[in-house]
Every structure is written in structure tokens, then in C-alpha cells.
Amino acid sequence: MIRANQKALLAGVLFCKSCNRPMIPTYTAKLGRRFRYYVCQKARQNGWHTCPTKSVLAALIEDSVVAQLRGALSSEEIRQQFQISETAWQVFEQGEPSELVRAVVEHIAYDGITGAVTLTLAREEGTNDED
Numbered sequence: 001m002i003r004a005n006q007k008a009l010l011a012g013v014l015f016c017k018s019c020n021r022p023m024i025p026t027y028t029a030k031l032g033r034r035f036r037y038y039v040c041q042k043a044r045q046n047g048w049h050t051c052p053t054k055s056v057l058a059a060l061i062e063d064s065v066v067a068q069l070r071g072a073l074s075s076e077e078i079r080q081q082f083q084i085s086e087t088a089w090q091v092f093e094q095g096e097p098s099e100l101v102r103a104v105v106e107h108i109a110y111d112g113i114t115g116a117v118t119l120t121l122a123r124e125e126g127t128n129d130e131d
Contacts (some may be wrong), residue, residue, distance in 0.1 A: 007036060009062045009098055010049065010108060016040040016053045017111040017118070025058065040112075053112025061110060064117045065096050073122065081120070 008025035016023050023038040036058035043051035069092075073079050079089055082104055092100040108119040 008058075009101055010038065010058075012063060013101075013105050014050060014061070014108045014110060016042065016052045017109040017116070019043075019051050021051075022112060023056070027058075033115075038110075045106070053110060056110055056112065058111055060106075062097075062115075062119060065101065065105070065108060065119065068117065068119050069097070069101065072119070073100075073104070 010023075011025050012022070014023040015021065019040055019042040021041040023040055025036065025038050026042065027034050027036045029035070036119065037055045038058055038061060039055040040051045040053045043054045047053055073082065073084065073089070083105070088100055088103075104121055105119055106122040109118045109120075110116075111118075
């Protein structure tokens, strides 16, 4: 089993709204402290001037995503639609969001100009368009 990096909660689902390119987790270390952030792939590959978003502090965007999920999944009825067990919800509420984020979030768009964070949740299990 491959273990996901717990420090990069949004790896693979976070995209720059300006470029529609992935935002890649990275960090810098200064004075013995590690500062985590996500950087737009386009800005990283082609230079900072190519993207208005550039980067965002990991804690800032991760906290925003967790807060939005907490609100979106606050009702038991909605959690049942997404087939989220009570145990998984409790783990999320206790500060371990990685499994729930991976199970529920399909796409996150970050707008570096406005600071807006937009979540697209995976479709609920059991629904289909073939009716």
C-alpha cells in the first residue's frame, strides 16, 4: 500500500483557477522552520510572471477547504448521501481530514487574485444519469 503524504492534503485536487493547472505542494526551510505552500505548475515551470496566482500558504488553503467541507457536510442526511460513516466524520472533526477530503473532494480551484477557494465535490454514490 502506498501511503499518501499527510502534509500535502490537497495534492492532486488543487488547481490554479487562472491557469487551470495543478498546484504542487512544496516547502521552504528558513531558520529551522518549514513553510509549506502550494505553487502553480505554470508559475513554477515558466516563471512567476506567467501566473497571477503564483502560490498560496498550505495552511491557509487547507484550513479554508476543511471549513467549507465542515459546512457542506454538516447535516447527517448529506453525509449519508456521500456514504460518510459516523466514524469517518468523527475522525474528520477531530482534526484528521485527509481520508474524508480524498473521498469527497473531486476538484479545488484557487483564485490567487481574489483568494476564492471553490470546491467541487464528487457525486454522491448510487446516483447515475441513466434514468
